[in-house]
Amino acid sequence: MPVTHAPEADVLRRQDPELADILAGELDRQSTTLQLIAAENFTSPAVLAALGSPLANKYAEGYPGARHHGGCEMADAAERVAAERARRLFGAEHANVQPHSGSSAVLAAYAALLRPGDTVLALGLPYGGHLTHGSPANFSGRWFDFVGYGVDAETGLMDYEQVRTLARTHRPKAIVCGSIAYPRHLDHAFFREVADEVGAYLIADAAHPIGLVAGGAAPSPVPYADVVCATTHKVLRGPRGGMILCGNELADRIDRAVFPFTQAGAQMHTIAAKAVAFGEAATPAFAAYARQVVVNARVLAARLAAEGLAVTTGGTDTHLITADSSPLGVDGRAARGLLAAAGMVLDCCALPHADARGLRLGTAAVTTQGMEQEEMEWIAVLFGKVLRGEIDAVRARADVRELTGRFPPYRAEAG
Template sequence: MAVTPTTTGTAGIGALWGADLDALRREDPVLADVLLGELDRQSSGLQLIAAENFTSRAVLTALGSPLANKYAEGYPGARHHGGCEIVDVAERLAVDRATGLFGAGHANVQPHSGSSAVLAAYAALLRPGDTVLAMALPQGGHLTHGSHANFSGRWFDFVGYGVDPATGLLDYDRIRELALEHRPKAIVCGSISYPRHPDYAAFREIADEVDAYFIADAAHPIGLVAGKAAPNPVPYADVVCATTHKVLRGPRGGLILCGAELAERVDRAVFPFTQGGAQMHSVAAKAVAFAEAAAPAFTTYAHQVVANARVLARALADLGLTVTTGGTDTHMITFDPAPLGLDGPAARARCAAAGIVLDICAVPAPEAPDGCVKGIRLGTAAVTTQGMAEEQMAQVAALVGAALGEEATGPRTRELRAEVRSLTAGFPPYPAGGAEGRPGS
C-alpha cells in the first residue's frame, strides 16, 4: 500500500533529519515514501507516548553511518573480527561518557534494548529457578519482571509487589514483608507506569536485610537522572539497567551500569551469553546522546519535561480525570478515564482519531478485583523536545479532554485533528533549514 506524505513534501528532505533520501528514492521509492509518511505522522500529531522521543540529527547521522557495516563481536581491544580499530574508539567513547554522566564504575553500552539489558543483568547475577521480587505486572511491572510470556517468568520464580490501591504509591513496608517471607536472590525496582520517584535507599536497605542483589530497572527515569531532574540509582543498586531512548533522547537501545566488581560478570552476560556482535552504529549514536545529555542545556530540558508533566497532570485532573497519585514527579502521567464513562482502550482510540498518540497502562483502582484497571499513560518528553512549554500543556490537556468527549467517528473529530495539526505545526521536531530549535540541543 502506498504511503502519501501530507505535510512535509520531499524538497530538501535531507535538511529535515540529515538523511540522503534522494538516494533511497532512486533505489526504493516505495520505502522512501514510508519514511516520509512516518515523519509526517510524527510531525503532525501529538506524540505523548511516555517511552518515545525525538533524537537529534547528530544521533540519526550516527545511526545511518558506515559503522553499520562493521561486525564487532567482543569488546574494544578483544574483538573476534579484524578491522575494529575505529569502532573500538566509538565504544570506548560511549563507555567513558556513560560512566561520567551517571557516576558509575562501569558501563556496558552493547545491549540492543532495555529488555536485553535486563536479561543480561539476570544472567550475571542469577541462576534459573532463583526467586526474584519485582513489581507485579498488573501493578505496572515490565514484561521482564516476571511475565510468563517472557524469559523472566519462565526461568525465575517471581514474587510481585504493588502499590497501595488508595494512594497509588509504593508500599515499602509491604515490600519488606514480602522480601523477608520469600528471601529473593534479587529485588528489582522499576515500573512502566509509576509516576513518582522510587526510594532507592529503601530498596537498598531491604535488599541488604535479606542478602539480595538490588537491580534498578531505570528505563524510564534514566534521562531525568542524566538531566539532574531525578534521583540517581547508581549509588544504591548493584546493577542499573536502562534504555537510551525515552527521555535520554538517544537511539533505541539498552545500557547497563554497575560497579567495577561486577564489570566482568556483566560484560560476559552481554557477550557472549545473551548477544552476538554489537551494533556499532547504535553504540556510536549512544555516545553522541551521552555527550548531548552531559551538556548544561540538557539539564534545562529535563527540568522542563517535569514542569510540563506537572502542569499537564493538574490540567487533566481539572477535567475530572483521576490522575494516579494526584500528580507526577517525572515525565509520566497516568490516569483513569472512568469518570468520563470510558476505559483505557476506548480513551486511546478516541485520542488516536484526533491525532493524539498515547498508551494504555494499569492504574490503581481500589474497587477492582486485582486492585487496578486499564487506564491511560502519557509523557511529555517528545513534546518538550519540540519546544513546547507550560502554555502548550494547557492546550494539550484541552485537546485530550475534547477528544475523550467525542466518539472516534464523531462530528468534531476532524476539527480536533485540525487543531492538533495547527499546534504541532509551530513545533516541528526537525525544523526545515537544519536549525534544531529544541531545548538541550
C-alpha cells in the same frame, strides 16, 4: 533538530521509492500528530547521523581490544568513548553500552547474578511492572520465581512496607526496583536497605527515568543498586538501545553476560549514536530540557485532573502520567482510540487495583519540540473535549495540526 530533507533521502527515493514513501509518511505522522507515548522521543541530527554512519557495516563481536573480527580500530574507539561518557554522566564505575534494548540489559543482569529457579522480588505487572519483571509470557517469568509487590490501594503510591515484608518472607536472590507506569520517584535507599537485610542483589530498572537522572531532574539509582539497567531512548533522547551500569566488582560478570552469553555482534552504529547522546546529555541545555519535561508533566497532570480524569497518585514526579478516563464515561482502550483519531498518540496501561485500563502518556517528545506549560494546558483541554464528545475528530485533528505546525520536531535546513 534533524532536517526534513537530506541527500540520503534522494538516494533512497531513486533506489526504493516504496520504502521512501513509507518513511516520508512516518515523518509526516510524527510531525503532524502529538507524540505523547511516554517511551518515545525525537533524537538530534547528530544521533541520526551516527545511526546512518559507516559503522553500520562493521562486525565487532567482543569488546574493545579483544574483538573476534579484524578492522575494529574505529569501532573500539567509538565504544570506548560511549562507555566513558556513560560512566562520567551517571557517576558509575563501569558501563556496558552493548545491550540492544532495555530488555536485553535486564536479561544480561539476570544472567550475571541469578540462576534458573531463583526467587526475585519485583513490582507486579498490574501495578506497573515490566514484562521482564516476571510476566509468564517473558523469559523472566519462565526462568525465575517472581514475587510481586504492589502499591497502596488508596493512594496508588509504592507500598514500601509490603516490599519489606515480602522480602523477609521469600528471601529473594534479587530485588528489582523500577516501573513502566509508576509516576513517582522511587526510594532507592530503602530498596538498598531491604536488599542488604535479606542478602539480595538490588537491580534498578531505570529505563524510564534514566534521562531525567542524566539531566539532574530525578534521583540516581547508581549509588544504591548493584546493577542499573536502562534504555538510551525515552527521555535520554538517544538511539533505541540499552545499557548497564555497575560497580567494578561486577563488571566482568556483566560483560560476560552481555557477550557472549546473551548477545553476539555489537551494533556499532547504535553504540556510536549512544556516545553522541551521552555527550549531549552532559550539557546545561539538556539539564534545562529535563527540568522542563518534569514541569510540563506536572502541569499536564494537574489540568487533566481538572478536566475530569482521575490521575493516579494525584500527579507525577517524572515525565510520565497515568490516568483513568472512566469518570468521563470512556474506558482506556476507547479513549486511546478517540484521542488517536484526534491526532494525540499515547498508550493504555493497567490501573492498580482496578479492572479498567488506563491511559499512559509522557511529555518527553513534546518538550523536545519546544512546548511548555501553555501548550500542556491546551493539550489537556483538548483531551477533555474529545473524551466528552464536545469536539469531533476532524476539528480536533486540525487543531493538533496547527499546534504541531508551530512546534515542528524536524526543521528544514536553511538555504
